[in-house]
Every structure is written in structure tokens, then in C-alpha cells.
Amino acid sequence: MYVTRHHRFLCVVILIPLALMIAAFVYGAISKPRDAAPLIITSIVLMCVAACPLTPLLMYWFSGASRKRYQRDFLKDTLQIHVVAELGGVQWTLLTFPDRLACPAVAAVTLFLQNAHDTPRVVTAGLLANPFQRGGGKSIRQRLEGGEVGVLRFVLYVPPTAPAARHVIPVSVEVRREGRVGARVIRQDGLHPRRVFNSRRAELEVLGAHKGATVNEPVLRWPPFQRIYITGQAEPDLEPVRLLESL
Numbered sequence: 478m479y480v481t482r483h484h485r486f487l488c489v490v491i492l493i494p495l496a497l498m499i500a501a502f503v504y505g506a507i508s509k510p511r512d513a514a515p516l517i518i519t520s521i522v523l524m525c526v527a528a529c530p531l532t533p534l535l536m537y538w539f540s541g542a543s544r545k546r547y548q549r550d551f552l553k554d555t556l557q558i559h560v561v562a563e564l565g566g567v568q569w570t571l572l573t574f575p576d577r578l579a580c581p582a583v584a585a586v587t588l589f590l591q592n593a594h595d596t597p598r599v600v601t602a603g604l605l606a607n608p609f610q611r612g613g614g615k616s617i618r619q620r621l622e623g624g625e626v627g628v629l630r631f632v633l634y635v636p637p638t639a640p641a642a643r644h645v646i647p648v649s650v651e652v653r654r655e656g657r658v659g660a661r662v663i664r665q666d667g668l669h670p671r672r673v674f675n676s677r678r679a680e681l682e683v684l685g686a687h688k689g690a691t692v693n694e695p696v697l698r699w700p701p702f703q704r705i706y707i708t709g710q711a712e713p714d715l716e717p718v719r720l721l722e723s724l
Contacts, residue, residue, distance in 0.1 A: 480537040488530035495527040546660045551626045551706055551713055552591050553665060562676035563667025565652030566594045566659075567621065571675060573646075574721040575693075577682035580635040582692035585699070586646055586679045587721060588629040593667070595623035595708065596659030598652055602629055605647040609635050616649075617701050624662045624708035628717045632696055637686045646679040662708065693724050 480488070499520050506516040552558045552570060561568045568591040573584055592598050603616030610633075619629055633646075650670065670676040699720075706713040 480533050485534065485537065488534050491530045492527060492534075495523055495530075499523045499527065545664075546595055546662050547664050548624055548662045548708055549706070549713070550591075550663050550665060552589060555713060555715075556589065556718075558589075559665075560673060561591075561665075561667040562650075562670040562673040563593065564650060564670055565598060565654060566592065567598050567600055567652045568593050568663065568667040569650065569676070571648060571677065571679055572721075573679045573681050574724045576680065577684060578635065578692060579684045579687045580639045580692075581637045581686075581690075582635050583694055583696045584633045584635060584681055585696055585721060585724065586631040586633060586648065586681075588648070588650070589626070589705075590619070590621060590629055591626045591663065592621040592624055593661060593663035594659040595662050596657055597622055597655045599655060600629070601649075601651045601653070602631075603649050604631050605649055607633065608644045608646065609633055609639055619702050622707060623659060624706075625704060626706040626713065627702055627704045628721070629702050630699060630721075631701075632699065633681070634691075634697065635681070635683060639683050639686075641683050641685045643680055643682045646681065648677050648679055650677060696724065 502516045502520040502523070506513040506520065509516075549555075552561050552568060556570070558570045561570050563569075570589050572587050572589070574587055575584060578584060586604065588602055590600055598621045599618060600621060601616060601618045615631070617629060617631070619627070621627065631648075667673075703717040704714070705717060
């Protein structure tokens with residue numbers, strides 16, 4: 478079980494006064510045996526209450542998630558993205574390349590994925606709707622090795638008939654753990670997706686139509702996923718990032 482730093486701190490803050498109160502009542506029961514019964518009952522009740530914050534802390538400790546083997550934080554140190562979403566131990570940021578274009582053209586809705594633990598995760602991501610194609614979007618399932626960073630791309634063809642407007646593309650992200658939680662390899666915790674603006678919503682602005690050939694057409698042949706970094710790799714492979722930035 479992985480418990481975020483914020484929740485671990487909250488559990489500790491709750492536990493400290495409860496532990497002091499339990500110790501005080503137990504001491505009172507020992508020092509005053511005649512009045513011990515109500516003190517013992519109160520201590521038992523407080524112990525039951527203390528079990529609520531104590532249980533996730535113990536599960537966190539024994540799951541192995543408390544161990545730390547920090548490595549390079551690609552999203553923060555390389556992409557300079559300091560606020561990221563995290564779900565099930567996988568961090569991500571969602572960007573569109575390019576984020577504005579004239580059609581016909583091709584764009585790539587891109588998830589930069591980072592496994593924050595040293596054990597595998599399976600990420601299933603999909604477009605909940607595609608404003609440029611009837612029938613909605615599609616889903617991609619990708620297994621991330623421990624500490625792996627990669628780009629997951631949804632390639633969109635924007636036809637000449639697409640209206641000039643800012644189009645919103647909702648994205649779903651699900652994370653499944655294959656086994657144990659594993660040691661933490663990324664120091665910074667991500668935020669719950671609900672707390673990160675546009676963590677599951679891409680935007681693409683269509684400026685209008687042009688009469689030339691389809692812009693960025695080679696993107697249609699790109700693979701859906703490319704690895705950028707894996708634990709032990711000397712330097713991240715930035716070629717997928719350069720290709721996206723060149724669009």
C-alpha cells in the first residue's frame with residue numbers, strides 16, 4: 478500500500494496526541510488501581526481510534542513502499558514540470574503537440590508517463606472522445622517497468638472540415654499494479670488527478686483551413702509508445718521529446 482507524504486504526515490499528527498493520551502490513562506490506571514476500570518476502558522477506546530491512522534502507516538511500511546531508491550525525476554528536472562498528477566504510483570503530464578494548427582494536419586495528444594516505484598505498473602489510457610472522428614477515441618495499454626519513463630501518444634488527424642475553435646479532448650488514465658508496491662524512486666509526490674488542472678483533458682486549437690498538403694503527416698506512422706528512460710540508463714533518450722517539440 479502506498480500512502481502519500483501528505484497523508485503520512487496527517488496520520489502522524491493524529492497519532493501523537495492519541496498516544497500521549499493513552500499513555501496518560503494507562504499510567505493513571507497503574508498508579509490508582511481502585512479507579513482503573515474507567516481508565517482502562519477509555520484507553521481501549523482510544524487504541525481503537527488510534528488504529529485508524531496507524532493501520533495505513535504499518536501497511537505502507539511493510540509493503541516496501543517506505544524504502545527509497547531515488548533516481549532522476551525526469552518530469553521535474555528535464556521537462557521542468559513541477560506539478561504532476563499521480564495515480565497508483567505513476568506520474569504523468571498531458572500535453573498536445575502542436576497545441577494550435579491549421580487543418581488538414583496531424584497532432585499528437587501525449588502523456589509523459591513516469592513510474593515512481595521500482596516495480597512494474599500497467600497504464601491504460603484512452604481518448605474518451607475525439608472531436609475529429611466519429612465514434613470517439615481509442616485506448617492503449619502499456620506496461621511500465623520499475624522507474625521507467627516514456628511517452629504515450631494518441632495521433633489525431635484533423636480534417637479540412639474541422640471547425641475553427643478550441644477543441645477539448647477528454648482522456649482517461651487508469652493504473653494497475655502487478656505485484657508489490659516496491660521502493661519509491663521519485664522523491665516528489667504527484668497530486669491526485671482531480672487537483673491538477675488539465676491532467677485528464679487535452680486541448681487543441683484549430684485556426685482554420687489551408688489548401689496545402691497535410692501538415693505533420695509522418696506522425697501517423699509513429700509508434701504509440703516510446704521509452705525515454707529506464708533505471709540504470711546513463712542519460713534519458715530525448716529524441717521523442719525533440720520530435721514532438723518540432724511539430
